[in-house]
Amino acid sequence: MKNITLSVDEDVLARVRRLAADRNSTVNALVREYLGNLAAHEDRATRARTRLSQLSNQTKGRIGKKTWSREDLHARYAIGPAARGSDAGNRAKPSRFRTRMPPSIPPAINPFL
Numbered sequence: 001m002k003n004i005t006l007s008v009d010e011d012v013l014a015r016v017r018r019l020a021a022d023r024n025s026t027v028n029a030l031v032r033e034y035l036g037n038l039a040a041h042e043d044r045a046t047r048a049r050t051r052l053s054q055l056s057n058q059t060k061g062r063i064g065k066k067t068w069s070r071e072d073l074h075a076r077y078a079i080g081p082a083a084r085g086s087d088a089g090n091r092a093k094p095s096r097f098r099t100r101m102p103p104s105i106p107p108a109i110n111p112f113l
Contacts, residue, residue, distance in 0.1 A: 006031070 013027070020027050
């Protein structure tokens with residue numbers, strides 16, 4: 001294990017010492033735990049991005065022709081008479097845009113679980 005030297009504001013160090021004492025721990029142990037968790041999180045995120053890229057390259061799905069407009073995506077329907085106000089007959093047209101949800105990724109290959 002390597003030793004490192006840190007510069008910490010006195011007020012921060014005092015609060016962390018109290019926190020460590022409340023947890024029956026030391027400042028050194030808290031810093032070690034934090035850095036270990038940070039490194040592990042980054043490793044998991046890197047593995048997840050790599051696996052997502054692999055799955056993306058393996059998919060047979062392809063992007064088709066754009067069949068929607070910006071207006072379709074942002075169309076809103078009024079809800080109830082109060083929301084419609086005097087424009088009761090001016091509701092947005094139904095959207096042509098239909099979505100298909102992808103099948104669930106089995107837990108065995110889901111990098112996010």
